[in-house]
Amino acid sequence: MSLLSRYDALAAASLIERDQAQLSALRPLDRLAKELARPAPFRAALGVMSLFRSKAPAKAPRGVYLWGHVGRGKTTLMDLFFESAPTPGKRRVHFHSFMQEVHDRLHRARRESDGGEDPVTRVAKDLVAEAKLLCFDEFSVTDIADAMILARLFSTLFSAGVVVVATSNVEPERLYEGGRNRDLFLPFIDLLLERTEVVHLDARADFRMEKQPVEEVFFKVGDQKSRAAAEALFRSYMGAEAVELHLLVKGRSVRVPQASGRNARFRFSEICGQALGASDYLALCRNFDTMIVEDVPTMNFDRRNEAKRFIILVDVLYDAKARLILSAEADAQDLYAAAKGMEAQEFPRTVSRLIEMRSQQYLAEWQARHR
Structure with missing residues (x-):
């Protein structure tokens, strides 16, 4: 055909x-x-x-x-x-x-x-x-x-x-x-x-935005109640057996603060606030199917390096069809605000992918691959 x-x-x-x-x-x-x-x-x-x-x-x-x-x-x-x-x-x-x-x-x-x-x-x-x-x-x-x-x-x-x-x-x-x-x-x-x-390609809309979201993988932690709900879910994935691991990537040690089976948990500062890049995120994807990232802050031009790492992280996870669970200070579309710079151009793609990655369709496909 x-x-x-x-x-x-x-x-x-x-x-x-x-x-x-x-x-x-x-x-x-x-x-x-x-x-x-x-x-x-x-x-x-x-x-x-x-x-x-x-x-x-x-x-x-x-x-x-x-x-x-x-x-x-x-x-x-x-x-x-x-x-x-x-x-x-x-x-x-x-x-x-x-x-x-x-x-x-x-x-x-x-x-x-x-x-x-x-x-x-x-x-x-x-x-x-x-x-x-x-x-x-x-x-x-x-x-x-x-x-x-x-x-x-x-x-x-x-x-x-x-x-x-x-x-x-x-x-x-x-x-x-x-x-x-x-x-x-x-x-x-x-x-x-x-x-x-x-x-x-000038299609009529962002089709990812139209997919029904599933809130339990994206938490806007604006109050104590939502933060507690996110923490409870994170703990349910990690269990009591979570341990610290170190992955060797190009002769360097990449620290995984909490790992349990194919699940890994990071604070934003630990995965995007450090000097990590695509090769490190690719290595994480080879070892883990589910990534938990908590306390994602709102960012501006002064924090563009962290924003760039976050863009790369989401790209790598999306391309690997991994599951991303995160807590953030704001909704996805409000996480980065800058009037200039390449990160400002690229962040709309990150927003779109974050929304798709919490859709019923994306998560159902993830479940089907990991049965």
């Missing part, structure tokens, strides 16, 4: 709501799926032209960059495409996780380097050997270390015929907006515009 037929089947089964904007955005993905289905040689020599016997590599199909406001169905459409894509070597990954992996690989490449090949090129070669189609969820660039290597990395990937599909909350021209040395990042934007078709 075409992607459009698959979408229609899901809508007919009431698994999704049919939306005209989503259908329009699905057509470029359907075009790409059909192009990938056509037999064509894939060359992964990455500049070693002797392996091609002087033949130029076949031009790969143009990918898709799907952007729009939070909760409009971008990830759903990309996942529908990924499941149907006929490419044998394909990979779907959250962009935070991908860049963390790239930095790990670069660290190893530099350590093992004999002074010859550029480490970025070496890492790109390895990535090409592993996947010919890369699907990135939540494509965003907020870190200068990421920004400085993306053009070189993706130039090599695209030259080798790798096809990229990405979802994002912003159009390519606004990536790394306001970042340091952004002029050095602009060649990557040009490359992205050349090698992907930019599609704006």
